[in-house]
Amino acid sequence: MLSWIENRQIGPGFVLDERRLSSALDISRTPLRNALNRLLGEGYLVRLVNGTIMVREVGVGEVLELLYVRRLLEPEAVMLAAGRIPAGELAKVRDAVQHPDLATEGRIETWQAGDELHDIVCDYCTNRSLANILRDARRRIRMSNIERVPGRSAEASEEHLRIIDALLDGNAEQARDAMAVHLENITQGFLATYAVRSEHRNLP
Numbered sequence: 001m002l003s004w005i006e007n008r009q010i011g012p013g014f015v016l017d018e019r020r021l022s023s024a025l026d027i028s029r030t031p032l033r034n035a036l037n038r039l040l041g042e043g044y045l046v047r048l049v050n051g052t053i054m055v056r057e058v059g060v061g062e063v064l065e066l067l068y069v070r071r072l073l074e075p076e077a078v079m080l081a082a083g084r085i086p087a088g089e090l091a092k093v094r095d096a097v098q099h100p101d102l103a104t105e106g107r108i109e110t111w112q113a114g115d116e117l118h119d120i121v122c123d124y125c126t127n128r129s130l131a132n133i134l135r136d137a138r139r140r141i142r143m144s145n146i147e148r149v150p151g152r153s154a155e156a157s158e159e160h161l162r163i164i165d166a167l168l169d170g171n172a173e174q175a176r177d178a179m180a181v182h183l184e185n186i187t188q189g190f191l192a193t194y195a196v197r198s199e200h201r202n203l204p
Helices: 002-006 018-025 029-041 060-081 087-098 110-124 128-143 153-168 172-194
Strands: 045-047 053-055
Touching (some): 002 128, 018 029, 029 045, 060 128, 060 172, 087 110, 087 153, 110 128, 110 153, 153 172
Antiparallel strands (some): 045 053
């Protein structure tokens, strides 16, 4: 179910019916309820006063908070990952970023090809707690309907390539700086596109 939410197969406000879910997943009600309770506890779902369970909406303010978390932590994560990611994996990701039409691999949309870079940074940063925080932040951002900034696809790809090239060179500081620029550009593009209220612009 979490993958359905993450990939927007079920979006914010989607009502989860136990009977239909049980049939679709081919599991009994007990493990299904356990899974729903876990997702409720982790904040991916919300239970209304009438007992209805639905996918929670991630709003503008929360997206900005999550981007702030990423801006603080992901440059550090990429520094830790530098020199540890196999060159073959980086080359594969580089090719996927340059040719997203050839690298969908079952994903919903080709624009997600760049996500592979952020995935392997988490995989190789050698700090599970840091990786889990970043994965959760990215997953929650993807839950929102306002994640993508129109017109930034080409720029984002170039930013990803600069990060990858720094990692291929084993230059941890350059990779950190490139990641910081990438995340700052995402934030500024988001602020400009969605005309976020001035109080959110003052977010540290």
